[in-house]
Amino acid sequence: MNGEILAARRVRILFFIHNAEAAMAKLSITINKTRCIGSGECVETAPAVFQLGADGKSEVVNATGAGDSIIVSAARSCPVKAITVVDEDAGVQLFPPPKK
Ligand code: SF4
Numbered sequence: 786m787n788g789e790i791l792a793a794r795r796v797r798i799l800f801f802i803h804n805a806e807a808a809m810a811k812l813s814i815t816i817n818k819t820r821c822i823g824s825g826e827c828v829e830t831a832p833a834v835f836q837l838g839a840d841g842k843s844e845v846v847n848a849t850g851a852g853d854s855i856i857v858s859a860a861r862s863c864p865v866k867a868i869t870v871v872d873e874d875a876g877v878q879l880f881p882p883p884k885k
Contacts, residue, residue, distance in 0.1 A: 814869070821865065823842050
């Protein structure tokens, strides 16, 4: 990965951290272990929420370890769409977007 991509990711992460305190709903985060390929994008985006387990696949270590936007961004970054995020307070699936 080159320096420009890393710098862009840092800016994006800092932007989300800056805005994270504004939105903290009670989220349900689930990982489809069958789909997960252990690529680590979710860990890179939200390391306080996701970590790779002994099986090499992602697991949720702290569902409140980051703001909602960071967690949704982590789910969005997953190349195999293994992460589902639901706002339990509102009863709304945040990612992937519900089918209409
Ligand atoms: S980004 Fe997706 S595939 Fe990669 S470790 Fe996280 S859940 Fe698994």
